[in-house]
Amino acid sequence: MNILDGIIHNAALIGKMSSIIDFDLKTWNKVINTNLTSSYLLSKFLIPLMYESKNPRIIFTSSGVVKRGRAFWGAYSVSKSAVKSLAEILEDEVEPISNIKVFNFDPGATRTSMRAFAYPAENPSILKPPSSLLDYYLWMFSEASNDSKNRYIEFK
Numbered sequence: 745m746n747i748l749d750g751i752i753h754n755a756a757l758i759g760k761m762s763s764i765i766d767f768d769l770k771t772w773n774k775v776i777n778t779n780l781t782s783s784y785l786l787s788k789f790l791i792p793l794m795y796e797s798k799n800p801r802i803i804f805t806s807s808g809v810v811k812r813g814r815a816f817w818g819a820y821s822v823s824k825s826a827v828k829s830l831a832e833i834l835e836d837e838v839e840p841i842s843n844i845k846v847f848n849f850d851p852g853a854t855r856t857s858m859r860a861f862a863y864p865a866e867n868p869s870i871l872k873p874p875s876s877l878l879d880y881y882l883w884m885f886s887e888a889s890n891d892s893k894n895r896y897i898e899f900k
Contacts, residue, residue, distance in 0.1 A: 748793035779823035806850040852899040
């Protein structure tokens with residue numbers, strides 16, 4: 745029997761920065777499929793492999809755009825808000841019947857190529873490197889997070 749201990753949903757695209765009116769359907773679908781549909785499909789087919797794990801976790805990578813939609817962030821903003829809802833739904837569905845814990849993690853401004861695309865005039869040297877996020881992931885995967893009622897974690 746195969747057992748899976750965790751899933752980190754981190755794949756994401758911005759697509760382009762554009763008004764909704766000017767956003768093309770092909771890019772819209774690509775962003776929604778990458779950011780949302782892939783998380784749904786992976787969760788749907790991988791969660792059954794997690795039921796026998798001792799400390800299973802599902803972690804969705806969130807974004808500040810889930811707090812309020814932003815002009816010109818189009819499909820990215822829509823998809824990230826939907827991903828947050830997907831995580832909340834899964835939390836309500838799987839946590840009462842299993843030991844799976846579901847988290848949303850907003851890493852905040854981090855030195856990535858996606859951030860550079862979204863903020864081309866920003867100095868990347870002032871941003872934290874992705875490696876600084878490791879302690880957050882380790883905590884979410886640890887038994888220390890078992891009793892946490894906070895399922896939306898923000899990098900502070």
